[in-house]
Amino acid sequence: MNERTIAVWDGKVRIRVQSRGSGPALVFLHGPWGLTWDPFLDELAKSFTVHAPEHPGTTPETPDDIHHLDNLWDLVLCYDELFQALGLESVALVGHAFGGMLACELAAAYPARARRLALIAPLGFWRDSDRVVNWMMLDPARLPEYVFRDPTSEAARRMFAVGADPDAAIMARVRLAWAMGATGKFIWPLPDKGLKKRIHRVRTPTLLIWGKEDRLVPPVYADEFTRRIASARVQTVDGAGHVPHLERPEAVARMIREFVAG
Amino acid sequence: MKISAFHLMPHRELPDDFEKRYESVWVTPPWWELANAERVGQYYNWTLDELLFAARAGFDGVCTNEHHQNAYGFMPSPNIMGAVLAKATNGSNVAIVQMGATLPTSNPPIRVAEEYAMLDCISGGRLVAGLPLGSAMDVNLCYGITPMEHRERYREAFALTLKAWQSRELFAWNGRYYQLANVNLWPRPIQQPHPPVWVPGSGSISTFDFAVDNEVCYCFLSYSGAKAAKTMMQGYWDVVAKKGRETNPYRAGFLQLVAVAESDAAAEAKYARHVEYFYHKCLHWPIQYLSPPGNQDYKSLLAAAKSNIRRAEDTKALRYRDFVEKGYVIAGSAATVRDRIKQEVVKDLRVGNLMVLLQIGSMPHELTLENMDRFAREVLPSLRGEWDDDGWVNHWWPERLRGAATSRPTAAVAAAGA
Numbered sequence: 001m002n003e004r005t006i007a008v009w010d011g012k013v014r015i016r017v018q019s020r021g022s023g024p025a026l027v028f029l030h031g032p033w034g035l036t037w038d039p040f041l042d043e044l045a046k047s048f049t050v051h052a053p054e055h056p057g058t059t060p061e062t063p064d065d066i067h068h069l070d071n072l073w074d075l076v077l078c079y080d081e082l083f084q085a086l087g088l089e090s091v092a093l094v095g096h097a098f099g100g101m102l103a104c105e106l107a108a109a110y111p112a113r114a115r116r117l118a119l120i121a122p123l124g125f126w127r128d129s130d131r132v133v134n135w136m137m138l139d140p141a142r143l144p145e146y147v148f149r150d151p152t153s154e155a156a157r158r159m160f161a162v163g164a165d166p167d168a169a170i171m172a173r174v175r176l177a178w179a180m181g182a183t184g185k186f187i188w189p190l191p192d193k194g195l196k197k198r199i200h201r202v203r204t205p206t207l208l209i210w211g212k213e214d215r216l217v218p219p220v221y222a223d224e225f226t227r228r229i230a231s232a233r234v235q236t237v238d239g240a241g242h243v244p245h246l247e248r249p250e251a252v253a254r255m256i257r258e259f260v261a262g
Numbered sequence: 263m264k265i266s267a268f269h270l271m272p273h274r275e276l277p278d279d280f281e282k283r284y285e286s287v288w289v290t291p292p293w294w295e296l297a298n299a300e301r302v303g304q305y306y307n308w309t310l311d312e313l314l315f316a317a318r319a320g321f322d323g324v325c326t327n328e329h330h331q332n333a334y335g336f337m338p339s340p341n342i343m344g345a346v347l348a349k350a351t352n353g354s355n356v357a358i359v360q361m362g363a364t365l366p367t368s369n370p371p372i373r374v375a376e377e378y379a380m381l382d383c384i385s386g387g388r389l390v391a392g393l394p395l396g397s398a399m400d401v402n403l404c405y406g407i408t409p410m411e412h413r414e415r416y417r418e419a420f421a422l423t424l425k426a427w428q429s430r431e432l433f434a435w436n437g438r439y440y441q442l443a444n445v446n447l448w449p450r451p452i453q454q455p456h457p458p459v460w461v462p463g464s465g466s467i468s469t470f471d472f473a474v475d476n477e478v479c480y481c482f483l484s485y486s487g488a489k490a491a492k493t494m495m496q497g498y499w500d501v502v503a504k505k506g507r508e509t510n511p512y513r514a515g516f517l518q519l520v521a522v523a524e525s526d527a528a529a530e531a532k533y534a535r536h537v538e539y540f541y542h543k544c545l546h547w548p549i550q551y552l553s554p555p556g557n558q559d560y561k562s563l564l565a566a567a568k569s570n571i572r573r574a575e576d577t578k579a580l581r582y583r584d585f586v587e588k589g590y591v592i593a594g595s596a597a598t599v600r601d602r603i604k605q606e607v608v609k610d611l612r613v614g615n616l617m618v619l620l621q622i623g624s625m626p627h628e629l630t631l632e633n634m635d636r637f638a639r640e641v642l643p644s645l646r647g648e649w650d651d652d653g654w655v656n657h658w659w660p661e662r663l664r665g666a667a668t669s670r671p672t673a674a675v676a677a678a679g680a
Contacts, residue, residue: 063560066410070438136555137403139548174567181410181556188408188556 001037005059008081012068015082016061017053021045026092026260027083028052029099031243032135033147033159034179040245043253048092048260053082055099057182060175066182072193075102075186076109083113092260093204096120096245097217098183101195104225108201116260117206120245120252121217124199125224126192133216134189136180140173149213149241159246199228206232207259209252211240263608263648264659266323266359267316267634268517268617270335271309271343273297274624276543281578286547288332288399296333308627309337310346315631316620317347319638322663323357323390325617327462327483328364329397330404334544334623339363341377348385355663358385359617361462361481362392366412367405370440371419372447375426379451387452388660392481393420394462395469398557399547410556413468415439420476427456458658460515460615465494468562470501473513479615479658481515485545486575488518488606489589495611511614511649512656518607519591520618522636526594532629533622534582537591540623541577591622596640603641608648614656616645 002019018037026048028041035054044050056078057066069075079102083091093114095103100122107114126132133146144151144160157163161172187193206229210219222234235255237244245252276296277283284291313324324347326340337343340360348358358381363374374393382389395401395416402409418437422445425433432446451457459478463469473480480498484491495514502509521537523529558566577590585591592602607613620637621630656664 067414136409137550139550170567174564177555177563178560179555181554184554184556185408185410188402189406 006082006085008078008085009068009074013056013065013078014059014062015053015056015078016059017051017082017086019049019051021048021050023048024092024260025049025051025088026094027088029093029095029103030055030058031097031099032180032183033176034058036158038155038158038246038249040249040253043249044094044256047257051086051088051091053079055102055179055183057185058175058179060171060178063178063182066185069185072105072186076105079106080110083110089113090115092116092118092256094118094120094256095122097123097242098187098191100124101187101191101193104195104199104202107204108195108198111201111203114202114204117202117204118209118256118259119206119225120209121211121214121242122208122221122225123187123191123217124193124195125221126190127221127224130218130220132191132218132221135216136184136188146215147242149211149239149247153247155243155246159243196224196228199225202229204231205259207255208232208234209244209255210234210236211242211244211247212236212238213240214242216242263511263614263616263645264322264357264656265616265618265642265645266325266357267313267321268325268327268361268619269309269313269621270327270329270544270619271305271337272335272540272544272621272623273302273333274305274626275301276333276539276624280543281546284546286551287334287544288329288547289403289551291331291333302336306343308630309621310343312621312627312630312634313343313347314350316634316638317351317354317356319634320642321356321638323359324351325359325361325392327361327392328367328394328400330367330400332399334540341381344381345384348381348388351388352384352386355388357388357390357660357663359390359460360392361460361483361617362394364394364396364400365419365423366396366401366407366415368419370442371422372426372442372445374419375423375447376449378457379427379447379449382451382453382457383449387662389451389453389457390460390658390660391457392460392462393423393478397464397552398554399551402554402557403551408556409554411439412557413559417472424456424459427451453660458660460658462515465491466558466562467497467565468559470498473498474501474505474507477507479513479515481517481615481617482611483517485517485519485541485590487589487591488516488611491516492610495613499612509612510654510657511612511652512654512658514611514613515615515617516607516611516613517617517619518603519622520599520603520620520633520637520641521591521593521622522596522599522633522641523593524595526598529593529595530582533591533593533625533633536623536625536629537582537585537593541580541585541590544623545577596636599637600641600644603645604648608645614649614654615658
């Protein structure tokens, strides 16, 4: 495991990147609950050099760096600077939820950067008839049952630090709340921030992955992407909620591996 | 000291099972099931009549405030109410205390500076300018402001407001959140350099620093009463002392629920169900609404998570006698109320600008007038002289009203309250 912190935005925003594996470059952009290196990333690292950056502000050591960014345009430019610093020219871009929306924005802004685009339950659109549940307004005690199909699973316990010692549990709660706040800064109060105007620029082969029992972002949102990206196709994951890559890591990693190779 | 009558303008007739049937009194209560515009028109008029009654009965000021999508208080525009009060109280010495229009929900925020200047002009310089941050429910959940930007927007808007009132020249404001090329306010307030500023807070520590640094009156708007506020207010006075400012009690405002009757027993008979309605129904909302992620800065989030402060008491489990005993409400005979306010609010919290909430929850119009009348005749006169011997100047009160005695209760007013 290689861990680096790269300063972008004129040195004001420090982005910590964990990298592991070998093979073609793959960048994973995490969702609203921060990054933990997990079995899904381990699976991907068997076939790719996986780079997993932490979104600005979500690294516990540098929480206030987020205040240097005002909007999605700033964030996209930060990632452009990060890719330059990492020497990444053309990568497989994978993102979950908020990270999926961001991956799509990056592919629209810099079409040459994304060789393949895999979006897991991405945000980015809004339908009045199928509202995205605002996870930031849920009772924290009920959040696990919205994120996971099985809130008692090992992956859920890991994300929500169930059973951790009291001090670690407190820090995990703070980290989770601040990660939601820092990513929420770019999508409050609704996750439609104009991707619909920009998505036509995406020409990359695209795969949508959705848990069949996603209670946060209904799987019908896949249609918003397939309507607008000619090459996009959808694969659903049985027995999974909003985080299929954590609930079925091997299955989702295999989908991505085959898609990128194909 | 100065004593003002506060009003929330609540829905007074929520169903008995409201808190069981609905998830929240704020943000999501369904209007079409719960309210009727004709009846709500009656509530607004009662509210105005009650505050005008208080103005005539001898209170020093009348207070309105802003909330949105909220059945316990729905004055989305406190300045509409304030305009009626300003006009109707002309010729008196009553302050128009706006507690107030919320800066981050006003776009551009100079709208608040303009309307306050109008109120100051209409009232002949009797405005107290409350400049609240606004609750997360109002600002983040109802008005869509990003939680992480809430405080920064407020602070920028606050600076803009003060400059807009005072600048002798047209200026450009090139802010992070607000850009205006031609700020040139019409009208300007009568009070110079600007009306007294009160900053209401709900106990957030970062607001203490802000209040002291900006030389404003910090007002703790609590529904939990003075007893529970002691530690919090001590924290404020510690900041005042640490920053080397004089501990003038008029730097502090406090809101207290009060109910007065012939005797302690009569108070229970008259007010118990209204007090319980207030705490059981009006303050019914999911706890996470208070602080969506990002609303608290990182330092405060960390401090809150690490401290072992127990969660706020479950008020739904408390009854009238608990609320009185614990000081949520100061209720009873005039003597009981007077003594408790002197001890728990004036002395223990060192408060010079007291606000009292006398219309509580479902309390009907006539009973509200009775409560106000008793307070004005039997309690208020003995509180007014508090702090006088210490020689403090209330810099946070309209200058022309600082020494003024307000009108005495008249026979006609008393009769209306009987």
